[in-house]
Amino acid sequence: MSSRPDATTKRADGRHGGPWRAVGAVVVVLLAMLGSGLIGAALKSTDTPRPPQPVAGTVGPTANGPLAEADLDGAERTPTGLPRATPTSIVIPRIGVRASIMALGTNPDGTVQVPPLDQALLAGWYEPGPSPGEPGNAVIVGHVDSAAIGPAVFFSLGALQPGDTVTVERADGRAATFRVDSVASYPKNAFPTEQVYGPSNRPGLRVITCGGQFDEATGDYPDNVIVFASLTP
Numbered sequence: 001m002s003s004r005p006d007a008t009t010k011r012a013d014g015r016h017g018g019p020w021r022a023v024g025a026v027v028v029v030l031l032a033m034l035g036s037g038l039i040g041a042a043l044k045s046t047d048t049p050r051p052p053q054p055v056a057g058t059v060g061p062t063a064n065g066p067l068a069e070a071d072l073d074g075a076e077r078t079p080t081g082l083p084r085a086t087p088t089s090i091v092i093p094r095i096g097v098r099a100s101i102m103a104l105g106t107n108p109d110g111t112v113q114v115p116p117l118d119q120a121l122l123a124g125w126y127e128p129g130p131s132p133g134e135p136g137n138a139v140i141v142g143h144v145d146s147a148a149i150g151p152a153v154f155f156s157l158g159a160l161q162p163g164d165t166v167t168v169e170r171a172d173g174r175a176a177t178f179r180v181d182s183v184a185s186y187p188k189n190a191f192p193t194e195q196v197y198g199p200s201n202r203p204g205l206r207v208i209t210c211g212g213q214f215d216e217a218t219g220d221y222p223d224n225v226i227v228f229a230s231l232t233p
Helices: 025-034 193-197
Strands: 087-092 097-104 123-126 136-141 165-170 175-187 203-211 223-231
Touching (some): 136 193, 175 203, 193 203
Antiparallel strands (some): 087 097, 087 165, 123 136, 175 223, 203 223
């Protein structure tokens, strides 16, 4: 997919492995192949600010689920998760994000929807997957920028560091707070589909946007910036 500002339908960063609650691995692979585009409608001026970029990396062991923490008696404890509830907003203190969240589904071609470009300051939750706080990997996506408004909701996502927090407020009145495990940039053709959309029995969060140097020729970003985070105990 192209990230051109005039595109009416955007594919999501890295093939959202179809609702893993309802479909199998074959569909996950298919969506990974289809969703090579990104969440961004790039700024075209060469003098516009550039989004911060994390290091290019490989998914580490903490990307698959939260690290267990030790109680005072030395026993490990892992968050058990919350019931399902619609997320309403996302708060990321380090980069000054406080944004409402809309629910997203899947496009007819199997790619994941993203927020409309005229609402590029909103984040989007992949509703067929787990909700933030539930066991499993909840996925939230958002634009990095827009030709219409400039820097968008996740413009500074690449500046996050391990240990930072991401809080998702939910319709049930609860807030799920996640600790960042790792942040990395991946070429779209090497998107870590399984680590982002694969099943997990632990509550995790994946936050995704565009990354890399915008390509004026293709009207697209070449990479995805992905934050891997775990629910705090």
